[in-house]
Amino acid sequence: MQVVLFEDVKALGKKGDVVKVNDGYARNFIFPKKLGVEATPQNLAKLKQQKAYEAKVAAEQLAAAKDLANVIAAKTVTLKVKVGEGGRLFGAISSKEIAQAAKEQCDLELDKKKIVLPEPIKTLGTHEVPVKLHKDVTAALKVVVAEA
Template structure:
């Protein structure tokens, strides 16, 4: 019996895969739970069309991420922080402050997609941050922490 999976199933397949299962497993478990649908000819045609549209959308999103990566590549951000006389920062610089500095420069990047390459930024100086724009597209930017 062939079924089309609606979600990922461990040791069986991923979403939108057509898999062959035992008739009892498909009829009594997968289909009633809504995990799969019967792989009829019409369902296969719908699946093919959905995959085609999804691939088109994914390609568009990826191209937008590549364009933003090219714009971000040479960008250097300056972040001001309160410091002691020895150059140590009170607290630390995190991805929220980097996202705010990028927003001021005109780039819209979510803070959860920013990771600081070094463990923590606790002193004045130059550092690097990695921004994940897409699952295939990552860009590194330089940022400088200065005393306010």
């Protein structure tokens, strides 16, 4: 029996796959748990339509992320902090502070989880901070750390 999967099924297939399974397995496991339906022409047409819609939405999200990346690349965020001897900061600058400063200075709504800092910023100067907007799009935000 051919079955269209609604969810990922371990050792069988991923969501949207059309797989061949035994009749008993389909009737006793897949159908009762609503993991899939029989691959009739109507269900295959629905699957094709759903995949086309998902591809369209993914393309729109990618385009929006690229536009936002261009906006972010043109912006500069300035943070003023207290500095000790030798240009060392008191504390460090985290992604939360960068997101807050971007919102205040540039009206950019950035999620602190999307700002990729391998380690907090601890020195004065200009830093390029990567912002992961989409799985394929990463923008570079310029962060200037200055003495208060």
